[in-house]
Amino acid sequence: MNSAKVEIRDVTKAFRSTGGSQVTALAGISLRIPENEFLTVVGPSGCGKSTLLYIIGGFLKATRGEVLVNGVPVTGPGADRGIVFQKYSLFPWRTVMQNITYGLEEQGVPRAERQEIARSYLRLMRLEGFERAYPRALSGGMQQRVALAQTLACEPDIILMDEPFGALDAQTRKLMQVELLRLWEQRRTTIIFVTHDVEEAIYLGTRVIVMTARPGTVKHDEPIALNIARDKEDYMLNRAFMELKMRIWLNVKEEVERYGEVARS
Amino acid sequence: MPALRKIVVRFLPLLLVFGAWEALTAPRLIPEDFIPRFAHVLRALGDLLSSAEFYGHAAASFSRVFIGLTISIIAGVALGIGMAWYRWVKRFCEPLVVLSYPIPKPAIIPVFIIWLGIGDLSKIAVIALGCVVPIIISSYNATLSVDRYLVWSALSKGTSERRLLRKVIFPASLPRIAVAIRVAIAVAFILLVSSEFIAANTGLGYLTFSYGSVGSNDYMFATIFLIVAVGFSADRGYAAVMQRVLAWHEFGEL
């Protein structure tokens, strides 16, 4: 298995806290993420899962170790890795249409062509009729659909998602999950998806990673091989699903409790 | 005509005040040299608005504010963003900004009169210098507080560090800079009127005092009203323009 899409080699991240003491957020993480994988990362809050994502994105530098994308070390942000944040991914001064064309504009795609590409993503994300609206006029779910369209329009090799549905209400979140899954099944773009919701992680991912409390390492790594149709409503009631969910949750719970002790000490 | 009715109801208090004024001054309950009749002030207002002399003074005042503000906006935004972006600009400018911040701006009027005389130049310089400091500070703070996720989002879509300033930092800071400019407009009018009161031979402030010194109180009142009206309209006009320019953002009503 030489063709890892993303390879994380012994990545450690330490930074100085506001109090001045040294904090180790990530301690020697190594991972291989093959092409077409939908990797979900769960862990207690503050375990460094977002930090790992930002290092892959090239926004933060690892204290030690390196990240390879297609065998090339990451030195900074690039259009090959699209990212969707929980909030603030959209430029508030640009309309929906202008937000979606942003990346194409930056890559020098001619105007007519980028309009056409943007229009196809507008349709894909069911945003027709909102081309000229500004982000503040949209609901949270709509905003995240635009953010997804904005990222997809750049046709990135890898999509990084940092709790993208974390700020949405329960119903909208569910619908967005279905939509994301539909999209991934069509295109099979490599996705690294960070969340603190175990059910979301199992439902979306082809492989789930549980991270330990700070300093973050990989605690549990499990491929999701449930041979059932995920578009069915009773998916969540499936016995295999529930067992899996319980197993993953117990792993996370242990870390949440341990983190509580770490925080108190 | 519900819209018209709304306007009338809203501004009725103003009419009541003017009505009370006329009612008290018309039968000479208050001596004319203390408060002139409202009707006479209106007559003076009409006279002023149809005299070429008035427009000469108004043009002098307007050009001073316009040039002074333009200089302060361009310099202030450039320096503020520069301070946030380049370390050396910050190291050089920050102590000077911190030092000049607490100076009450009209206090520099006499100094500039000594240096630059009582003509346009001293007034433009006072306005430019008085307005530049708050604009620098707001632009600096606005630039620094741009959300890092917006910056990251742009970087991950192929925006280079060099283009970041124009594509993300500047538009994201614009709402706060726009508020600072609104404050600067109010400050500019205070500085204009003050400096024209202190020493000038043209301008609306000068006109007010020259009417006062010859006892034409009705004309003095009329000039004051016009200054107030111009200051008010400049503020509202600016706010209206900004509400359109920053349609993506909620531009505050205060």
Place this chain on the structure above:
Amino acid sequence: MAQGKPRVDVDMASGSREPAARRWAALRWLAAGVAHYFSVLLFFGLWEFVARSGWVNPWVFPPVTVSLAEWGRSLATGDIFHPMGLTLLRALGGLTMALGVGITLGLLMGRYRLVEWFFEPLIAIGFPAPKIAFLPLFVLWFGFFNTAKVLIVFTSCIFPLTLYAYHGARSVDRFYLWSALSKGSRGFALLRKVVLPAALPHIFDGFQVALIVSFIVAFVAEMVTGGGGLGFEMIKAAQDAETPRAFAMLFTISLLGYGTIKLAEWLRALLLFWHIEHEAH
């Protein structure tokens, strides 16, 4: 504003070290200070150099050291304290009156429709307008001494104070009001016990604006109409070709400006500690 302080941790750590090391640390501290205030030193240095070079008329552009010496002299002999006292009296007198009237009016506007209907357009027009333009009127009515100056300060300060108090009263969370109403508070008690404290952060914003306005207006009024005070002294010095003295006045008024800004910040921290805690959640 984030202000990079000269590093002092080196010095603090060296308490038990050799005197030579301590001297070295002190020197480094000094060097850091010079580096930090480089531009200010350059500015004053250039000023001094140009003024002493003979290129410019010393009446127009006296060396900064001469102005500073004049400032020191006026502070030492105490002859600056009388005009300073006058300016302070006018600024703070007008401000105090405006505080009482403005806050009351603003809160009433926020709670009573009729008061709001009458005053809202007047305040909305007056707030952005340059009130200093009314100065000749006040001179006409009240002459050249304290009354006119205190009243123009009052007139200038009342607009920000009223407007901010009004916005504060209007933005009081209705659940606070409902809670107080259900416990029997009515009328004036409701205003004093619930609306006033809840609107206090807004009121304080208005106070900070008004404080600066009061000094500016008092100073301008003194410059324009005379009658003593720092503004008058500054204009007089400029007219009498005593430029160093004019600069000494500028330094004094700047120091006062700095003092009032700091005082307002200190008062805010003192009075609004609960608000900051409230926001932290």
